[in-house]
Every structure is written in C-alpha cells, then in structure tokens.
Amino acid sequence: MAISGRKEKILKAVVERYIVSCEPISSSEIRDENLPELSSATIRNELAALEEMGYLAQPHTSAGRVPTAEAYRLYVDKLMPRKKLSSKELKLVKQYFSGKITEIDDILKKSAKLISEITDLTGVAVSHGIKDAVIENIKIVKLADKLAIVIIVTDQGVLKDGFVELEQGLSDDYFTKASAFISGCFRGYTLKEIDKPDKLIKNITKEYERLFNVIYKLIRDYASGDMNCDVVLEGSTKLLNQPEYSSVDKAKTMLELLETKNQLVPLIDSGSGVSLNIRIGKDENGADVPDCAVVSASYSVGGVNIGNVGVIGPMRMNYAKVVSVLDYIGKTIEELPSGKDGVIKNDNNKDVANSDDEVLENEQKQE
Amino acid sequence: MAISGRKEKILKAVVERYIVSCEPISSSEIRDENLPELSSATIRNELAALEEMGYLAQPHTSAGRVPTAEAYRLYVDKLMPRKKLSSKELKLVKQYFSGKITEIDDILKKSAKLISEITDLTGVAVSHGIKDAVIENIKIVKLADKLAIVIIVTDQGVLKDGFVELEQGLSDDYFTKASAFISGCFRGYTLKEIDKPDKLIKNITKEYERLFNVIYKLIRDYASGDMNCDVVLEGSTKLLNQPEYSSVDKAKTMLELLETKNQLVPLIDSGSGVSLNIRIGKDENGADVPDCAVVSASYSVGGVNIGNVGVIGPMRMNYAKVVSVLDYIGKTIEELPSGKDGVIKNDNNKDVANSDDEVLENEQKQE
C-alpha cells in the first residue's frame, strides 16, 4: 500500500522530532511545529493509520507516537533530506586531515574519531585485509645469529611480522640467494591464492626447503586468519550520552557488544562494493544485537579501497547528519595527497610507520 | 595515635564485610558475624572512635559505617590476610598461559584479561618502552624502487617500523655497505642516549649522510615519543557490575577516564622498581581521578622487566584476592618457558610476530 504525501510529511515530522527529543511525539506537537494548516484531530487520524501500517508505535495508550524500525528505514530511503555540513564541521574535518597522513590505519582511525566527535556516537572502522594483494617480493634478513625477519612486499603494502628462527652459521649470502629463490616461488600470487596449495609447490631445492616451508606457513596463516581484520572503536562512552542507554543494564549490553569487536565486523564491513550501508534494528544475520543502528561507508584512497568506517548507536540517530559527514569524510580522504609522491604504505598490522615526515624534512634540509 | 587490637579487629570486619556487601555495616552485624562475645553497644562505641580517627564514615545519622580511603589503606598495609587462590583460579591461570606465548605484548594482554576475568574488575597493562635497550645492529633493506625499511636490532627486541623513501637507482650493495657503516655509528648506544646528540656525530661519509640523518631522526623520535608506552585495557565494562557505578553518570566519568588511556599510564606504571603498588582514593599527582583504587604489579620474564599489570576499580575491591592473583600471575609468567630456546622478541609496537610455533612445527616435521 502506497503511502500518501501527507502521511509521508507527518511520518517525516515524527521521525525528525523524535530524533532530537527522544520523547513520544503528539499530534498537537506536529500541528504546532510542522502542519499548522491541519487540526490535531486530522493528524491523529493519520497517525493512527501510520501505526496500523507498522511505522509508528505507542509506548502506552495515552502517549504520543514513536517511530518503528520500519519508519527509520523509510525515512533514510525516501524522506531524509540531504544536509550540508555546517562550516564548523567542515573546519573540523579539514583540521583532522590537515597533517601528513600516510598510514591507512591512521586514516581509518582518524575518520572513526572524527565521526564520533561530530555525531556524538561511537565511531567504528575496520580495515580490509589485503588478501587480494599480489606478492611482489620477499626478503629474508638475518638479524642475529639465529634470528631472521621475513618481509613480504605486495602491491598493496608490506608485511613485516614474520620472524624465523634458524640454525647457526648461515651466511648473509645464503639469505640473499634464498630471498631471490623464494621470491621467485611466490611472486605474482595473491595471498589468498596461496591458501590453496595445489599449484606452486614444485622444484624446491633441498637447500631452501626449510625456509620455504616456514614462509609458506606464514603466508597461509596470514591469509586464513582474520587477525588482519582490524576493528577500531572511538568514543564508546559517547553512547552513554544517549538517553536510550540511561539505564545501566542497557548500556552494559551495548558496551559489551562493542567490547567483542569481532562481532562488529560483519555489521560494519558490508563488502567493499557498497558505498553506503544502513542497518536499522534487528538484522537478518546479526541475531542477538540489541536494538540499534549502524551506518557505514566504504572508503578508498586514490581508487584503492582501504576499509569501512561508520557509526553505531541507537536507532534514533541523526541519519542525515551521519550520512553527510560520512560522505564528506569519504570525499576528503579520497583526495588526500597520498604522501608527497603517491606512496601509501599499508602494513596492515597496526604498526605506525613513522618516518615519512622526517624523510621529507631531511630532504628539505639538504636542499 | 596507636590503634588498639580490638579496634583493628572491628575495622577489619567493617572493611571486609563492606567489600562484599557494599552496604553500610551496622554494629549488630559485626557482633553477630564477627564478635559474638561483645555487645553491639560496645562495638558502637568503638565504631564511633574509629570514625573520630578518620577510618570510618556514616552516609547519614542512622546508617551503619562505611570505610574511608584511610581504612582501606590501613587494611592493605596491616590487616589484610594473604589469601590462597582457589583451585578454580589456579586452573584458570594455568590454562591462560598453557599455550606457547613468546610475545611480550601478548603476555601482558593475557595477564590483563585474566585478572579482569578473575576479579571482575578492569584489567590494565602497560608495556615499558625499551629506551634502555642497546643497539646491536641496524639493517636497511630495499623493498621497492624508492622504498626501504629500517630494522633496528637491540638486545631487548627488534624495531621494524621505519620506512625510508629515497631516490631511485641505489644498488643493493649500497645498502649493505650503508647498513654496516650506520650500524657502526650507533652500535653500543642505548636508544635513550641517542636522544642527546653530542657524541656520535662525526666522520660521516658524505655518501651515507642522508640515510644516517633519517635513521638518526627515527631513533630519536622513538626514544622521545611516548607512543611506545602502550596501554591495554581488558574488561572495561566489568566496572558496570560494581554497584558504585550503577548510576550512568558515575559510570560515564569512570569509563571516560579509561578511554583516555594516557592518563592511566602514571597510575599503573609506578616504575619498574616497585613490585606491588596500591593507590587508593585521590592521589597526590592524579588530580581529578574519581574515587577509585588501582592495584598494579611490575612483571618480568627471566629477570627482564616487561611492564606493569594491574586492575582499576572502586576503592571497595577485594584487595586480598587482587593482590594474590597479581602475585601468582607474576610468578607464573616469570617462569614461562620463554620460547623453546629463550628467545623472546619484543618489537614493542603492537605487532604480532606469529611464526614461532610454525618454526617449531617445521623442525619437528623435519626430524
């Protein structure tokens, strides 16, 4: 059943007023503030109809109306206006991304913090793994007598968290050659492909067999594990500002949900294809999530997808604002000058590579 | 003024009963449960005296007594019994540290989680920086055309988060030689020493000057920054189980304190000298911390200090239990078989080096 224009107007009014007040909206309030040309009785009739249709609910007989999940759904899909950001907000975004940022995780983290700041909700960011990255080079570097580090260079970033213990007395030369050999074995494959072994195991010189096995295992573990799907939360306690979590019990279930970050991944990470995703209320898959909403966007820099950023909060949130902020941040970071020369390093393991600025400084010094 | 034996007995009773009930303790309760040989009137007199001395307080005239911060202080210093852990707890500890753990950050994190689990408070861990580590070796490895990674090996761990951008066309050989040269410049110094420049800058071949400068800056930044002081929280929401945070307002201030992790460092990290530290109530330096208590211990593995672990919670906490658990965990990890052959890697930057187990597995395979 289609919904009349006036009903839409009224529903929109209810949602928007409820978003700011968090209190049931009465017919007379709508008349006074939104539709002075109608009587409250007429609006009451419409409200009753909207309730019948499942868009509104009444906490009790003599209370005003409260939007249902369906109402929010319809609101964001059809009724919501596109908002411009205030100049204050624009300024804040600008300020956040003014410094030199080259680390992907840092961009995501800052985005999460920023959106939390602006919307007063909890900001969430997940970085995509780089399972689709193509291996370009593998270096094995001897560090100490029995310890070496494995560095895997891919087209999307550098992995450098593999250590190898080995027998004594292997020469540097051995490692140079081993690196070359093993690079040759893996080059051109994506991390994901290596998880399915069938193909590349062939012609392994006895000499490098051990190293090869270790590195092979390393890559497989990385590709199969989900450790590389990193969740960052910013401003969890902001939720406590929201009246829906004014009871400690409700706050607790919500915060506990946030604490088990892994549960959040499927909520935020809707695949890199979807640029904007809004989940409201109970979701198909996310079973025992308490009544809340998640708005998330997929971000990319220079065309390369880097992860998802969003907010989580009560269903009653300022969707228009959230969406426009997410949108604007997305545009801002897409256009980030990725380093001075287009290099963005993704090491995908929470590291902070912190030498870029210094390099530049030094360059300047030398001029 | 010295405190009589009977007063001590009564104070101890008040503290211990209050710790479990979180409700003002009455004179008759103490008589019934702790001192049946006295009358409630006598106990009342003693309670009044203890209040006079500053150890007890009354929420209102006709309420029982509540311990003050001074009471807790005296309790932990003098009255508190040493508790044995229950077999259930012993088992839990054992279980937590049964797997192979070689990463220091992982040990700390697990400790924090474990203690949070057992005590139902928030577990905190901070890892000490390794500013006192002595540089043993520096490797610069070319990864791509214009990108190299700097790996600094110290006696306490490996730093591997420095990237360098450079001009094109430098040969591998150049890096080998540069590594050797720069290693020579820095070897033997601690990270901290390098922050004061005076000494080592001399005789720098023009050829390596740029690289030298970059690496110099890298080390200084690391040593001067406090980024390397990492705070891990486990079970923040556990606090919401405590009745003192049953009001959202109080919970909020507390959780906000936890969210700004840096503020926690001075509370937990009492220097590596002190093995056990208990802060109760408002502290000299920690100014605007809400009424709460922090119990922390300094942990080491194989004699090397790795960081501090503790709990944060309301002043009313089970100190005896907390202390004995902290103590026992400390002993347990001190005796951890640090890898199969005593190598513990500390990369101090939140990485997960995850190849140890595999290496061992591979070794077994090969036998």
Next chain:
DNA sequence: TTTTAGCAGTCAATCGGAAAGAGTGCTAAT
C-alpha cells in the same frame, strides 16, 4: 573503668492514594 541493656531520636526507604497532566479515540457537527 569497662561493658551492657534499654530507649529515644534520626533518617532513608517504602507505600498508597490523590491529583495533575498529557494525549488519545470516538462521536457528532461542519
């Protein structure tokens, strides 16, 4: 002098009912 029984006094917490207030649904008139 110390301990104790007994009692009066204080204060928070609880209960119940009355009153107020907000808002609706329905009906009948426009």
Next chain:
DNA sequence: ATTAGCACTCTTTCCGATTGACTGCTAAAA
C-alpha cells in the same frame, strides 16, 4: 474530509504516613 469537543486511559508526581534500621546516650551492671 475535517474538526471541535469530550470522555477515557495511563503515567508521573506529589505528599503524608508508616516502617525499619541504626545510632547515641544514659544509667545500671560487671
């Protein structure tokens, strides 16, 4: 189709009375 008016429902608030838990004090007992 809209609206004014009214009765009805339900929550919230307020207020006073009651209860119950303790204490502090006093005077007697040990």
